[in-house]
Amino acid sequence: MISYRDNQLYLEDIAVEEIVKGRQTPFYLYSLSQIKENIEKVHWAFEGLDYHISFAAKANNNLYLLEELKNLGVGIDIVSSGEFEACKRVGFQPSHVIVNGNGKTKSFLRNLVDYQPRAVNIDSLEELERLEELVNDCEESIVVALRINPDVDPITHPYISTGLKKNKFGMAMETAEIIIHKYFNHPFIKIEGLHLHIGSQLLYISPYEDAYNKVKEFINGLKNHQLKFINIGGGWGIDYTKDGAEFPLQEYKERVIPILKEFNMEIILELGRFIIGNAGVLVGSIEYIKETPHKTFIVSDASMADLIRPSLYNGYHHIYPQYNTGEEGIFDIVGPVCETGDRFAEDRRLNRPEKGELIVIGDVGAYGHVMSSNYNFSLRPAEYLLKNNRIEVVRPREDFQKATAYYNR
Ligand SMILES: *Cc1c(COP(=O)(O)O)cnc(C)c1O
Numbered sequence: 001m002i003s004y005r006d007n008q009l010y011l012e013d014i015a016v017e018e019i020v021k022g023r024q025t026p027f028y029l030y031s032l033s034q035i036k037e038n039i040e041k042v043h044w045a046f047e048g049l050d051y052h053i054s055f056a057a058k059a060n061n062n063l064y065l066l067e068e069l070k071n072l073g074v075g076i077d078i079v080s081s082g083e084f085e086a087c088k089r090v091g092f093q094p095s096h097v098i099v100n101g102n103g104k105t106k107s108f109l110r111n112l113v114d115y116q117p118r119a120v121n122i123d124s125l126e127e128l129e130r131l132e133e134l135v136n137d138c139e140e141s142i143v144v145a146l147r148i149n150p151d152v153d154p155i156t157h158p159y160i161s162t163g164l165k166k167n168k169f170g171m172a173m174e175t176a177e178i179i180i181h182k183y184f185n186h187p188f189i190k191i192e193g194l195h196l197h198i199g200s201q202l203l204y205i206s207p208y209e210d211a212y213n214k215v216k217e218f219i220n221g222l223k224n225h226q227l228k229f230i231n232i233g234g235g236w237g238i239d240y241t242k243d244g245a246e247f248p249l250q251e252y253k254e255r256v257i258p259i260l261k262e263f264n265m266e267i268i269l270e271l272g273r274f275i276i277g278n279a280g281v282l283v284g285s286i287e288y289i290k291e292t293p294h295k296t297f298i299v300s301d302a303s304m305a306d307l308i309r310p311s312l313y314n315g316y317h318h319i320y321p322q323y324n325t326g327e328e329g330i331f332d333i334v335g336p337v338c339e340t341g342d343r344f345a346e347d348r349r350l351n352r353p354e355k356g357e358l359i360v361i362g363d364v365g366a367y368g369h370v371m372s373s374n375y376n377f378s379l380r381p382a383e384y385l386l387k388n389n390r391i392e393v394v395r396p397r398e399d400f401q402k403a404t405a406y407y408n409r
Contacts, residue, residue, distance in 0.1 A: 001034045002362055009321070011031070028384065031386045032386065032388075035065075035275060035365075049260060050267065052267070058367075059277070059366035061086055076098070078097065079101040095118050098118055098121065100147075100270070102123040104130075122144050128144070131144070143190045145229070145231055148218070155202065163211060177222070194231070203237040229265050232268070247274060287355070289352075298334070302344075307368050326350075327351070330348065369383055
């Protein structure tokens with residue numbers, strides 16, 4: 001979605017200079033055609049299998065975007081009461097809703113029993129016991145999958161690895177086996193599947209191979225307890241660094257799909273970043289170019305309150321100045337928040353911009369706006385959608401009056 005034409009930065013077919021006219025920076029901009037292209041890639045890989053794609057709403061919870069995804073036939077993976085409200089608001093069919101999370105409250109579970117989603121992924125025996133009490137009480141059934149922790153190293157940042165035995169998610173296979181034997185004929189708890197999600201921003205295939213092979217062995221060992229589906233999670237990485245380190249989909253198709261075929265079950269995917277990560281940018285303005293004896297700082301109006309990935313995960317994002325004609329230099333790109341960690345990039349080689357120019361941060365469609373905050377009383381930025389060469393507001397910039405409405409003096 002990002003290119004330079006005549007040395008000027010374009011987002012799809014519109015110069016970024018045109019895009020900002022009448023719009024206050026910083027703001028997020030998403031590309032619907034990029035989202036569609038990403039989904040097509042998933043379809044390409046899974047062609048011929050019985051599969052369903054769900055979108056991990058935690059990656060981006062904009063209701064208009066969720067609606068676009070729904071219209072593209074994608075389901076939703078939710079992890080909280082808030083995301084549950086969002087999913088009902090947008091009108092996903094219950095059969096397209098998957099529920100995750102390791103801390104589901106009683107009232108959330110109670111609401112899920114009424115709602116009847118495709119599956120509730122059970123994180124622990126303790127959670128299953130809580131659910132059992134509820135369904136025994138109201139005598140209603142619920143379809144569940146057990147979240148397995150396969151203990152594989154996803155080779156990613158430790159904060160986004162989830163499938164190691166030291167991580168808080170899921171249950172050991174031994175525990176799952178005990179649960180399956182104990183609950184298989186339960187009148188209300190319907191164990192129909194297994195779930196695993198081993199981490200995020202994975203760029204290698206082997207952790208998936210290892211995990212799915214382990215699960216296959218596990219299922220073979222279950223013998224007469226027939227399951228209906230396997231939820232293989234998400235985690236496919238994207239090329240943040242622009243050095244060609246893309247998710248190796250061809251290799252996935254060659255090495256992982258055959259393993260999944262052998263399951264002979266419905267496959268559920270939960271992808272967040274792969275679907276929307278590269279379909280969003282953050283557009284900011286440069287307030288200062290600050291020279292010190294040691295560094296040159298580009299001070300933008302966007303900050304860690306708008307995009308926290310660089311501060312939180314040391315996440316790399318490619319940064320695009322408005323023009324690619326300035327002399328190359330080395331810069332720190334920072335925001336105005338009172339934290340040293342409010343920095344999008346350190347010692348980054350860029351074409352030198354001028355004060356007042358625009359700066360665009362790439363690949364922020366996932367875990368961008370959803371993680372924004374009011375820190376330093378920043379107001380959460382607006383979100384726009386580029387659709388058929390037109391720009392629609394999909395969420396206005398947060399309003400100070402509304403954000404402070406609780407204070408009525
Ligand atoms: C976060 C998460 C996902 C999506 O992860 P991505 O890396 O964005 O694809 C899927 N499933 C579960 C359970 C998750 O927690």
